[in-house]
Amino acid sequence: MNFGTKLIHNGNEIDKSTGAISIPIYQTSTFHQFDIDDFGKYDYSRSGNPTREALENSIAILEGGDRGFAFSSGMAAISSVLSIFASGDHLIACKDVYGGTYRITSQFLSKFNVETSLIDTTDVDEVREHIRENTKAIFLESPSNPLLKITNFHAIIKIAKEHNIIVIVDNTFMSPYLQNPIKLGADIVVHSATKFISGHSDVVGGLVAVKGEKLAERVYFVQNAFGAILGPQDSWLILRGLKTLKVRLDQEQKSAAKLTEWLNEQDLVEKVYYPGLKTHEGSDIHFSQAKGGGAVLSFETKTVETAIKFMKNVKLAAVAVSLGGVETIVSYPVKMSHASIPKEEREKLGIKDTLIRVSVGLEDIEDLIKDFKIALEA
Numbered sequence: 495m496n497f498g499t500k501l502i503h504n505g506n507e508i509d510k511s512t513g514a515i516s517i518p519i520y521q522t523s524t525f526h527q528f529d530i531d532d533f534g535k536y537d538y539s540r541s542g543n544p545t546r547e548a549l550e551n552s553i554a555i556l557e558g559g560d561r562g563f564a565f566s567s568g569m570a571a572i573s574s575v576l577s578i579f580a581s582g583d584h585l586i587a588c589k590d591v592y593g594g595t596y597r598i599t600s601q602f603l604s605k606f607n608v609e610t611s612l613i614d615t616t617d618v619d620e621v622r623e624h625i626r627e628n629t630k631a632i633f634l635e636s637p638s639n640p641l642l643k644i645t646n647f648h649a650i651i652k653i654a655k656e657h658n659i660i661v662i663v664d665n666t667f668m669s670p671y672l673q674n675p676i677k678l679g680a681d682i683v684v685h686s687a688t689k690f691i692s693g694h695s696d697v698v699g700g701l702v703a704v705k706g707e708k709l710a711e712r713v714y715f716v717q718n719a720f721g722a723i724l725g726p727q728d729s730w731l732i733l734r735g736l737k738t739l740k741v742r743l744d745q746e747q748k749s750a751a752k753l754t755e756w757l758n759e760q761d762l763v764e765k766v767y768y769p770g771l772k773t774h775e776g777s778d779i780h781f782s783q784a785k786g787g788g789a790v791l792s793f794e795t796k797t798v799e800t801a802i803k804f805m806k807n808v809k810l811a812a813v814a815v816s817l818g819g820v821e822t823i824v825s826y827p828v829k830m831s832h833a834s835i836p837k838e839e840r841e842k843l844g845i846k847d848t849l850i851r852v853s854v855g856l857e858d859i860e861d862l863i864k865d866f867k868i869a870l871e872a
């Protein structure tokens with residue numbers, strides 16, 4: 495089956511006990527045991543809930559994993575996955591990793607003597623040089639935020655396998671429609687389901703897909719022990735949003751390409767970052783491991799004044815953190831997602847005061863461009 499069909503028919507769309515064509519919201523904390531000698535499949539909703547399970551099975555199938563897990567947020571998913579490691583373990587992560595992941599590795603895991611090296615994973619040699627005897631995992635994001643930098647999964651997974659190192663990929667920006675790292679040999683995929691997977695900016699959640707029963711059992715242990723589970727209501731909302739992932743992204747991607755083309759022609763724009771552009775650094779690598787450029791892009795204006803005026807005058811797009819919704823969302827990293835990083839550090843990462851990030855939604859692109867034009871030229 496192709497991906498669009500799998501979104502609708504993957505064995506988790508019909509409630510087995512009633513035939514309901516929308517998985518019911520099993521809003522229950524516990525389950526009656528009909529036979530004290532023979533417990534049923536479910537006993538307590540932290541350990542397992544049928545609504546959550548339908549979502550967990552779906553993400554496993556869509557990512558090509560053996561098991562899936564749903565958490566109360568993307569960060570709960572990432573923190574829980576990283577909690578399979580122990581004192582004395584060493585991790586490698588890309589240096590422009592999502593801010594919350596940076597916080598967890600630098601201010602939380604460090605307290606438990608799990609050390610993380612943040613490096614430029616777009617440079618394969620740098621990855622090789624940072625591997626130690628106690629390196630247990632490499633955590634990757636590609637394309638990364640907000641400059642859409644591309645990391646070569648094929649090359650890094652090959653190195654990791656030589657050293658018996660687990661590869662974890664945060665696949666939030668691409669979604670399971672456009673990129674499947676497990677199929678390239680990665681071990682664990684994590685998602686902020688808050689973004690493209692749910693797609694409507696109305697729920698916070700996280701998903702994990704794991705390859706291999708043994709590794710999955712370690713993640714399940716943390717999910718059940720730590721308990722950062724996704725509730726049935728939110729599981730249902732994400733199941734609902736997930737069904738339209740392909741059509742949403744197809745449309746958003748088309749619009750992103752058109753918007754990129756238009757931005758490239760504007761005198762007030764200095765540079766556009768979008769993996770779908772042939773001129774984007776690493777674009778060839780990106781298309782060797784993903785099916786499309788996605789719906790997130792960023793651009794630099796020529797002056798800081800233009801960037802600020804744009805942010806103040808844009809009307810159709812929401813000015814917000816987050817991405818992947820049906821509405822276009824623009825954010826100003828230096829004042830929003832990356833505000834806590836000192837200017838000097840930010841500049842080392844290439845995040846300038848003129849940078850604007852756009853998550854393209856489902857508005858008609860002509861309207862969006864018209865709005866962007868007015869805001870840019872304000």
Ligand SMILES: *Cc1c(COP(=O)(O)O)cnc(C)c1O
Pocket residue numbers: 567568569570592594635639664666667685686687688689698699700816
């Ligand atoms: C939003 C996001 C997260 C965190 O997810 P939450 O659902 O906000 O906890 C992690 N990684 C990436 C790439 C994100 O965009």
